[in-house]
Amino acid sequence: MINLKEVIETNKMIQDENLDVRTITMGVSLLDCADSNLESCCANIYAKLLRCAGRLVKTGEEISREFGIPIVNKRVSITPAALVGASCCRRPEDYVEIARTLDRAARELGVNFLGGFSAVVSKGMTPSDELLIRSIPEALAVTERVCASVNVGSTKTGIDMDAVRLMGEIVKDAAERTKDRDSFGCAKLVVLCNAPDDNPFMAGAFHGVSEGDAVINVGVSGPGVVKYALSLIPGADFETLCETIKRTAFKITRVGQLVAQEASRRLGVPFGIIDLSLAPTPAVGDSVADILKEIGLAHPGAPGTTAALALLNDQVKKGGVMASSYVGGLSGAFIPVSEDQGMIDAVEAGALTIEKLEAMTCVCSVGLDMIAIPGDTSAATISGIIADEAAIGMVNQKTTAVRIIPVVGKGVGDSVEFGGLLGHAPIMPVNGFDCSRFVGRKGRIPAPIHSFKN
Amino acid sequence: MKKAIITVVGKDTVGILAKTCTYLAENGINILDISQTVVQDYFNMMMIVDMSGASRPFGDIAEGLAKVGESLGLQAKCQKEEIFEKMHRI
Numbered sequence: 001m002i003n004l005k006e007v008i009e010t011n012k013m014i015q016d017e018n019l020d021v022r023t024i025t026m027g028v029s030l031l032d033c034a035d036s037n038l039e040s041c042c043a044n045i046y047a048k049l050l051r052c053a054g055r056l057v058k059t060g061e062e063i064s065r066e067f068g069i070p071i072v073n074k075r076v077s078i079t080p081a082a083l084v085g086a087s088c089c090r091r092p093e094d095y096v097e098i099a100r101t102l103d104r105a106a107r108e109l110g111v112n113f114l115g116g117f118s119a120v121v122s123k124g125m126t127p128s129d130e131l132l133i134r135s136i137p138e139a140l141a142v143t144e145r146v147c148a149s150v151n152v153g154s155t156k157t158g159i160d161m162d163a164v165r166l167m168g169e170i171v172k173d174a175a176e177r178t179k180d181r182d183s184f185g186c187a188k189l190v191v192l193c194n195a196p197d198d199n200p201f202m203a204g205a206f207h208g209v210s211e212g213d214a215v216i217n218v219g220v221s222g223p224g225v226v227k228y229a230l231s232l233i234p235g236a237d238f239e240t241l242c243e244t245i246k247r248t249a250f251k252i253t254r255v256g257q258l259v260a261q262e263a264s265r266r267l268g269v270p271f272g273i274i275d276l277s278l279a280p281t282p283a284v285g286d287s288v289a290d291i292l293k294e295i296g297l298a299h300p301g302a303p304g305t306t307a308a309l310a311l312l313n314d315q316v317k318k319g320g321v322m323a324s325s326y327v328g329g330l331s332g333a334f335i336p337v338s339e340d341q342g343m344i345d346a347v348e349a350g351a352l353t354i355e356k357l358e359a360m361t362c363v364c365s366v367g368l369d370m371i372a373i374p375g376d377t378s379a380a381t382i383s384g385i386i387a388d389e390a391a392i393g394m395v396n397q398k399t400t401a402v403r404i405i406p407v408v409g410k411g412v413g414d415s416v417e418f419g420g421l422l423g424h425a426p427i428m429p430v431n432g433f434d435c436s437r438f439v440g441r442k443g444r445i446p447a448p449i450h451s452f453k454n
Numbered sequence: 455m456k457k458a459i460i461t462v463v464g465k466d467t468v469g470i471l472a473k474t475c476t477y478l479a480e481n482g483i484n485i486l487d488i489s490q491t492v493v494q495d496y497f498n499m500m501m502i503v504d505m506s507g508a509s510r511p512f513g514d515i516a517e518g519l520a521k522v523g524e525s526l527g528l529q530a531k532c533q534k535e536e537i538f539e540k541m542h543r544i
Contacts, residue, residue: 004489062513257540
């Protein structure tokens, strides 16, 4: 039987160490909503989202109340919209109409974000993919809750450099069209390589074509819990350090598994995966950077950071995998800058640069995330950054992503406030040497040799 | 049996158990086990209860209990047992 000590431990994690379930994300296939008429397609999308996810928010709140665990976000991900709109969208404006429909549905459902205004163009773009991509800046400017993502490469296919080049321009354009809101549009846009089909986290969530009609995916969190556990064993050897992270990750993930199974049962929708992630928020004590500091670094960015992060990422997976029947998504430690107070401090102290963050993305769960850069950064430079991240993902067979915000009208020394979970960020300097002749080349980078496993 | 865990945490005072138990009795909830301890000057009590005869939905019971706790200057929670079971047992 459960004893008092265990009950106190669990409730202390929730109350003092910010343990929460970060998101219940319902994936919904919209493939059956396609129509050659735009109006009918939009009507189908709206009806299906309300039919499938109508009870999502209420159910999440009930589970939260009954188990006494905060469930921070309830969200929806959809089939990449470029597939759904392919037969009815003739112009980028048509895709903007789909985005508006998605936004309306998200508002009606009460979810704070809806992901999947996406195109998967790892090898090449169809005309529909390109239309969707070209509609992204306007779509993000006129909607509130829609998130967009574009997958530009994979280990199996190589990198579509035409898409990479285009995305540099799209990121710039998205920044320009939301310049009155500190270029906020870019915070809802992510460029991925090796994007998973079942990621519950925004902005990169979409419901891939390998998925069923609807599915429940859950993203756990809890960097504060790991940090606290490590603070009890100062100076311990690596074995003890790793064991402690593993045990803590196990406990965190078990809560996610419980919530996922409950949500799946109550909504009558199959359980997909648990995403074992340490996802920080700007709240004090909810920071991945603080864990790195607890491991022994003055600030993230100090020599040793990549090794410490690699260790952390691996132990989180090892502990979490056993706690859940299905693991997927991004799974690992997230290292966004604006969403993690410890990362912001590190940038302000001069300890953390984009180049070091790039190295860290080789061993963390995703990539360059929520990084504000000067508004005058060129589209080619942004494409260069995207290409570098995609190459890391492609060669290391991992998911990588770029979510950077070239804040119009701001430069190094300024800072930017996005609010809420997205936090605030100092503008980081970018290497200004030109790469336009490289990204200007047409075509794609071939798949790496180790992708040929047949 | 629908087991739930009730926890009451805060500065020790007269009548904590009496008020909590009265509330539970009024709502048809059976107490299976009680344990308590003092951690860092804080009173910690845990009850394992059976909610299968509860007269109201779980959420309402939990809300009412929180109010009873507040009236004593304490934090009172009612949570389904599984969250503890899952976290601490393989």
